[in-house]
Amino acid sequence: xxxxxxxxxxxxxxxxxxxxxxxxxxxxxxxxxxxxxxxxxxxxxxxxxxxxxxxxxxxxxxxxxxxxxxxxxxxxxxxxxxxxxxxxxxxxxxxxxxxxxxxxxxxxxxxxxxxxxxxxxxxxxxxxxxxxxxxxxxxxxxxxxxxxxxxxxxxxxxxxxxxxxxxxxxxxxxxxxxxxxxxxxxxxxxxxxxxxx
Numbered sequence: 208x209x210x211x212x213x214x215x216x217x218x219x220x221x222x223x224x225x226x227x228x229x230x231x232x233x234x235x236x237x238x239x240x241x242x243x244x245x246x247x248x249x250x251x252x253x254x255x256x257x258x259x260x261x262x263x264x265x266x267x268x269x270x271x272x273x274x275x276x277x278x279x280x281x282x283x284x285x286x287x288x289x290x291x292x293x294x295x296x297x298x299x300x301x302x303x304x305x306x307x308x309x310x311x312x313x314x315x316x317x318x319x320x321x322x323x324x325x326x327x328x329x330x331x332x333x334x335x336x337x338x339x340x341x342x343x344x345x346x347x348x349x350x351x352x353x354x355x356x357x358x359x360x361x362x363x364x365x366x367x368x369x370x371x372x373x374x375x376x377x378x379x380x381x382x383x384x385x386x387x388x389x390x391x392x393x394x395x396x397x398x399x400x401x402x403x404x
Contacts, residue, residue, distance in 0.1 A: 209277055209308065210375055211286045211300055214315030215344030216337035217325040219359055219367060220287035223315065225396045226368040230379035233282035239269040240288065260290070266298045273299075277308050283377070289340075291347035311375045314353045315367065319345060321360050329397055364393070 210227065212220045228234045243259030250256075259265050276284055290296050303310050317325070322341050323333065331337050347353070355374065359367055365382050372379045384392065 208375070209273060209284045209286060209303065209310045210371065211288065211290075211310060211312045212315065212371070213288065213290055213312060213348065213353060214359075215317065215322055215348065216289060216340055217322040217329075217331075218315035218317050219325070219364060220289070220315060222364045222393060222396055223367045223371065224285045224287035225392075226364050226382075227283075227285050227371065227379065229392070230368065230382065231283055231285075231372075231377065232380070234285055235276075235280060235282055236285045236287065237273065237276065238288075239265075239286065242268050242272075260292065260295055266295055270299050270302055273303060274306065274308065277303070289344065290353075291344055293350065293352045296352060311371075312353070312355065313371050313374070314348050314356050315359045316345075316348065316356050317359050 212224055214220050224236050228236050240259075243262075243265055246259055246262055246265055247255065256262060273284065273286070290299065300310055300312055319341055322345075323338060326332075326335065326338050349356075357367060357370055362370070369379065382389070
């Protein structure tokens with residue numbers, strides 16, 4: 208099974224993915240961005256795309272990797288990744304589904320103000336690359352192609368993870384951490400996923 212967590216930058220995809228990972232007995236967080244950053248480092252600047260998702264090779268690689276992993280790994284694959292282009296969605300998620308692989312797709316929705324607030328909490332101001340994508344993401348992801356939508360404005364990360372698990376028919380462990388441990392875990396995820404665009 209693959210759980211794809213979509214959403215604008217700052218919507219909580221990565222934190223939700225790792226919350227699910229912590230509370231699912233056997234799971235793996237697969238990060239498609241890693242191949243994007245690798246490709247970016249191997250392409251001459253004069254022919255580089257401004258967004259690595261525009262590389263057909265990036266989309267093909269991640270489709271192939273997820274296909275392979277879903278055939279060989281018996282746990283749950285959790286994929287936190289923003290995909291706004293419907294064509295790219297079909298090339299990856301649609302194609303995986305056509306191959307009879309179980310893919311649950313959820314889009315974390317949040318208001319513009321909340322997204323800016325969350326981005327500021329990770330030191331990304333209004334002029335950051337992520338902040339400049341907010342309008343494009345909100346508009347694009349509201350399309351029914353990207354259902355199922357989950358409005359996260361007034362939800363904690365625990366609530367979002369529990370909602371996704373319930374919708375996917377999964378039983379997750381209770382969150383028994385104290386507030387300090389929960390804060391530390393979230394901070395480590397945030398620090399480990401700082402992206403320099």
